[in-house]
Amino acid sequence: MTIAPRRLVNFLAGLRTHRLRARLHAQGNGTEQQRAAFRVLLTRFEKTEFGRQHGLHARSSYDEFRARVPLRTSAEFRAFTERMAGGATNVLWPGRCTHFVYTAGTVDGTPKMLPVTADMFRHLRAAITDAWLMHAARVGRISVFEGRHVHTGPSTALMAAHGARAGYVDGIVRASLSEWSRHNLSAPSAALAELPEGAEKTAALVQALGARDVRLAAGTPGALIALLQEAARAGAHWPNLECCVHTGTILGIQEKALVEAAGARVSLHELYAGAEGVFAAQDGDARGGLRLFTDAGIFFEFLPVRELSAEGGGASRPQCLPLAEVKTDVEYALVVTTPAGVARCIVGDTVRFVSTTPPRLIVTGRTEFLLNSFGEQVTERELSDALIDVCVRNQWEAVHFHVAPYFTRKVPRVQGCHEWWVELRPGTMRTPTGPLLAAELDAELGRRNRDYTARRANGALEAPVVRLVMPGVFTQWSELHPTFGGPGKLARCRNDRLMADQLAGIARFHTGTIAPFAP
Numbered sequence: 001m002t003i004a005p006r007r008l009v010n011f012l013a014g015l016r017t018h019r020l021r022a023r024l025h026a027q028g029n030g031t032e033q034q035r036a037a038f039r040v041l042l043t044r045f046e047k048t049e050f051g052r053q054h055g056l057h058a059r060s061s062y063d064e065f066r067a068r069v070p071l072r073t074s075a076e077f078r079a080f081t082e083r084m085a086g087g088a089t090n091v092l093w094p095g096r097c098t099h100f101v102y103t104a105g106t107v108d109g110t111p112k113m114l115p116v117t118a119d120m121f122r123h124l125r126a127a128i129t130d131a132w133l134m135h136a137a138r139v140g141r142i143s144v145f146e147g148r149h150v151h152t153g154p155s156t157a158l159m160a161a162h163g164a165r166a167g168y169v170d171g172i173v174r175a176s177l178s179e180w181s182r183h184n185l186s187a188p189s190a191a192l193a194e195l196p197e198g199a200e201k202t203a204a205l206v207q208a209l210g211a212r213d214v215r216l217a218a219g220t221p222g223a224l225i226a227l228l229q230e231a232a233r234a235g236a237h238w239p240n241l242e243c244c245v246h247t248g249t250i251l252g253i254q255e256k257a258l259v260e261a262a263g264a265r266v267s268l269h270e271l272y273a274g275a276e277g278v279f280a281a282q283d284g285d286a287r288g289g290l291r292l293f294t295d296a297g298i299f300f301e302f303l304p305v306r307e308l309s310a311e312g313g314g315a316s317r318p319q320c321l322p323l324a325e326v327k328t329d330v331e332y333a334l335v336v337t338t339p340a341g342v343a344r345c346i347v348g349d350t351v352r353f354v355s356t357t358p359p360r361l362i363v364t365g366r367t368e369f370l371l372n373s374f375g376e377q378v379t380e381r382e383l384s385d386a387l388i389d390v391c392v393r394n395q396w397e398a399v400h401f402h403v404a405p406y407f408t409r410k411v412p413r414v415q416g417c418h419e420w421w422v423e424l425r426p427g428t429m430r431t432p433t434g435p436l437l438a439a440e441l442d443a444e445l446g447r448r449n450r451d452y453t454a455r456r457a458n459g460a461l462e463a464p465v466v467r468l469v470m471p472g473v474f475t476q477w478s479e480l481h482p483t484f485g486g487p488g489k490l491a492r493c494r495n496d497r498l499m500a501d502q503l504a505g506i507a508r509f510h511t512g513t514i515a516p517f518a519p
Contacts, residue, residue: 030294092341147215289360
């Protein structure tokens with residue numbers, strides 16, 4: 001239980017949950033809160049080198065902001081960030097920045113550094129608190145605040161350099177916690193939290209927690225499954241565990257395993273966050289989308305995915321939309337401006353709104369990983385949902401999968417297929433085969449995606465090929481390539497063959513036998 005008196009904890013948590021409900025109800029479509037966030041950000045940019053370079057001032061309109069500030073990826077802030085890390089002041093944000101966060105490096109294995117200002121720390125505290133309160137409001141009780149919260153995943157260690165400190169999201173989030181939260185809610189010691197992610201850390205966490213009153217566990221789905229399975233093996237007794245907060249990747253095929261590991265009485269709660277900030281959290285049924293944090297200091301823009309080229313770039317002047325202009329059932333690339341001075345940054349995620357009042361969205365994949373080699377525009381979520389439905393029908397269970405394009409010819413036009421790498425859990429009722437799985441996946445994607453159907457009809461996209469691999473192949477890949485975001489960030493699809501060819505090497509598919517077609 002907490003150090004603070006339970007009666008006091010219950011009173012404060014109940015009060016804040018009540019206020020959150022009222023605040024969310026009053027927000028409507030969130031546009032007023034976004035206008036306020038935009039104004040606050042501009043008053044801060046006015047005092048920076050970045051603001052002066054782009055002609056920004058407190059009275060700049062959104063149209064001026066959109067015209068004067070180009071879209072950037074996290075990598076394109078490097079020149080600004082390096083100067084800030086070297087001690088320069090008033091670069092992207094007023095004052096000196098002493099903390100920095102690394103992106104996961106999921107795309108190319110190279111993490112990018114972004115600033116974390118004092119205002120950004122306030123954003124993190126407020127948004128994460130709201131996310132936890134959303135769980136309490138959703139389930140109708142505040143007992144999650146009466147015990148301990150454990151976070152499992154990468155090391156939270158912050159490295160010192162040139163008077164600044166830098167680390168990954170987990171470390172920055174831990175550093176953002178209030179003293180009260182550290183003493184009353186956070187369960188693992190700093191020494192344990194700073195251990196590198198892996199089986200040794202998971203076992204150490206379970207041993208240290210023992211029979212403590214754990215109420216909430218957080219991490220990527222894979223890390224949570226490993227923690228809960230280890231707790232079961234070690235006989236750890238957490239009868240009051242009521243919430244598993246999963247983040248970092250689409251739950252997809254891991255949902256069944258997580259539910260089995262946590263137990264039916266434990267609520268799954270989704271949080272959408274990244275190195276750039278905390279964006280949304282679950283405030284109702286998971287399939288109803290995640291509630292966008294419109295009043296937590298971040299200004300959101302949305303770029304229609306169809307304006308992105310197959311190479312991941314954009315049109316000469318791709319036109320982003322503010323929250324007030326988004327529509328449901330349209331794929332958007334998420335663009336954020338944050339209280340760390342990161343302006344109009346393409347986060348790299350694709351989202352789709354399921355409602356605009358209130359604004360709720362689902363994450364559909366990554367912009368860099370959108371399968372579009374043949375004009376098919378297939379997202380990670382569509383691939384994941386298709387595989388889940390096929391497996392449910394056949395009583396199979398997918399453990400891991402990856403999809404990549406396979407080119408059969410590029411002239412006079414690009415032509416090829418999707419190559420699926422799939423690991424199924426052993427012991428299925430019906431014997432799976434690659435051709436059987438491929439035919440069902442082909443039909444399922446055709447029902448979900450009109451572009452896929454059109455490309456299959458005109459011959460640009462041929463029938464998919466499925467490679468069923470032995471258990472352990474994907475685990476071995478993550479051990480050999482830990483820089484690509486770690487095991488919790490495994491890319492379910494890529495628009496290139498980088499990971500597919502690496503899997504082929506591990507699975508011992510020889511170059512001459514990979515091709516599904518005759519020469």
